[in-house]
Amino acid sequence: MIRLERVTKIYPGSAFPAVDSVSLEVAEGQICMLIGSSGCGKTTIMRMINRLTSITSGTIHIGDQNVMDMDPIQLRRQIGYVIQQIGLFPHMTVYDNIATVPKLLWWDKKRIAERVDELLDLVNLDPDTYRFRYPRELSGGQAQRVGVARAMAADPPVMLMDEPFGAIDPINREVLQEEFLRIQARLRKTIVFVTHDIDEAIKMGDKIALLDAGRLIQFGSPEELLTKPKNQFVKDFVGADRTLKRLNLLRVKHAMLRNPVHCLEEDPSEKVAEKMIEQDMSYLLVTDRQGRLKGYVNLYDLRGHKGTVGDVVRPLSLTVKPDTNLKDALSKMLSYDLGIVVAVDDAGRLQGFLNTRTLFSVVGESYDERGGHWGRITADGRIL
Ligand SMILES: Nc1ncnc2c1ncn2[C@@H]1O[C@H](COP(=O)(O)OP(=O)(O)OP(=O)(O)O)[C@@H](O)[C@H]1O
Numbered sequence: 078m079i080r081l082e083r084v085t086k087i088y089p090g091s092a093f094p095a096v097d098s099v100s101l102e103v104a105e106g107q108i109c110m111l112i113g114s115s116g117c118g119k120t121t122i123m124r125m126i127n128r129l130t131s132i133t134s135g136t137i138h139i140g141d142q143n144v145m146d147m148d149p150i151q152l153r154r155q156i157g158y159v160i161q162q163i164g165l166f167p168h169m170t171v172y173d174n175i176a177t178v179p180k181l182l183w184w185d186k187k188r189i190a191e192r193v194d195e196l197l198d199l200v201n202l203d204p205d206t207y208r209f210r211y212p213r214e215l216s217g218g219q220a221q222r223v224g225v226a227r228a229m230a231a232d233p234p235v236m237l238m239d240e241p242f243g244a245i246d247p248i249n250r251e252v253l254q255e256e257f258l259r260i261q262a263r264l265r266k267t268i269v270f271v272t273h274d275i276d277e278a279i280k281m282g283d284k285i286a287l288l289d290a291g292r293l294i295q296f297g298s299p300e301e302l303l304t305k306p307k308n309q310f311v312k313d314f315v316g317a318d319r320t321l322k323r324l325n326l327l328r329v330k331h332a333m334l335r336n337p338v339h340c341l342e343e344d345p346s347e348k349v350a351e352k353m354i355e356q357d358m359s360y361l362l363v364t365d366r367q368g369r370l371k372g373y374v375n376l377y378d379l380r381g382h383k384g385t386v387g388d389v390v391r392p393l394s395l396t397v398k399p400d401t402n403l404k405d406a407l408s409k410m411l412s413y414d415l416g417i418v419v420a421v422d423d424a425g426r427l428q429g430f431l432n433t434r435t436l437f438s439v440v441g442e443s444y445d446e447r448g449g450h451w452g453r454i455t456a457d458g459r460i461l
């Protein structure tokens with residue numbers, strides 16, 4: 078846990094504080110994203126946490142220890158630090174850069190060599206290609222990745238990462254973000270992570286601290302910043318498309334209507350048609366006895382049809398998984414005539430149903446269980 082209490086930094090000779098009475102807490106194993114425009118005090122906060130910069134007033138605790146009571150060298154060994162301008166030692170190879178802290182900790186050679194290779198793999202750099210290169214022989218993004226590997230080398234419980242993915246192109250950046258979150262799910266480090274990119278903050282953060290001119294403007298979960306921006310500044314910062322951004326945070330399973338009304342393929346068409354008329358539905362989902370989705374029928378096909386629903390069922394080609402993110406589901410929904418997507422599990426069993434109405438119920442505030450041509454979309458299970 079990292080806790081800042083009314084932390085202020087006034088650089089000597091400066092009229093205004095660079096950091097102005099900032100209080101925030103990062104719980105054990107969580108990622109706190111620091112975001113705000115250039116010069117708002119992000120790097121200064123990081124450097125006060127590991128005591129590279131003195132604190133003018135206020136306190137910083139790591140766990141139950143006040144950083145001011147700790148030996149700065151000891152403190153920094155417990156904290157992995159990825160600095161903003163990469164900061165690799167230019168006269169040392171990639172290997173020696175990553176091995177810096179493990180060497181200080183007197184790890185044996187074999188353990189260090191294994192760790193370096195493991196970390197290079199982790200940041201998507203082939204160990205055999207890059208191990209003995211010098212920083213000048215790396216691209217900016219590659220150097221940043223070595224910087225991340227170096228900060229993680231001794232497996233510190235706390236990491237301070239100052240724009241670690243800043244110089245990396247969008248595609249590799251996304252790969253690294255995914256990879257990083259995957260590792261974090263396992264390692265559960267306590268991380269303060271600086272970014273300029275609101276999308277990165279929303280994607281990576283358990284909490285986001287939005288700063289402006291040294292002040293903490295809003296501190297909360299990505300969800301809170303998107304749904305309850307405190308003021309116009311936050312609104313502008315998260316962007317006018319904050320509703321769409323929220324879709325990225327949510328998954329189909331959060332929005333879908335479970336156990337949607339449906340019939341079985343062996344149900345008699347006429348009976349189903351009667352029920353559909355009664356319930357004001359034009360379309361209906363069809364499954365087999367095992368609950369596997371077979372498709373849908375429309376009322377027009379069923380009326381006057383003497384057989385079973387299975388004879389006239391139409392395939393539903395567009396399905397999603399409950400774990401699909403809502404943005405992808407929406408984009409599929411919009412490209413599909415019926416304006417719905419159906420969620421099925423890996424075995425093809427009907428799990429839920431999503432249309433613009435059910436989407437509104439999570440993204441907007443209103444909930445209406447009437448769903449256009451589909452009529453009443455209720456969680457009634459079978460129609461008969
Ligand atoms: N050593 C220093 N002496 C005096 N002022 C400083 C010093 N370091 C930073 N500042 C000032 O403190 C303020 C905050 O700087 P800081 O580096 O923390 O910003 P930042 O949020 O990290 O910005 P960026 O996004 O550009 O990295 C700035 O106005 C900066 O000019």
Ligand SMILES: [Mg+2]
Nearest residue numbers: 119120121161
């Ligand atoms: Mg900075």
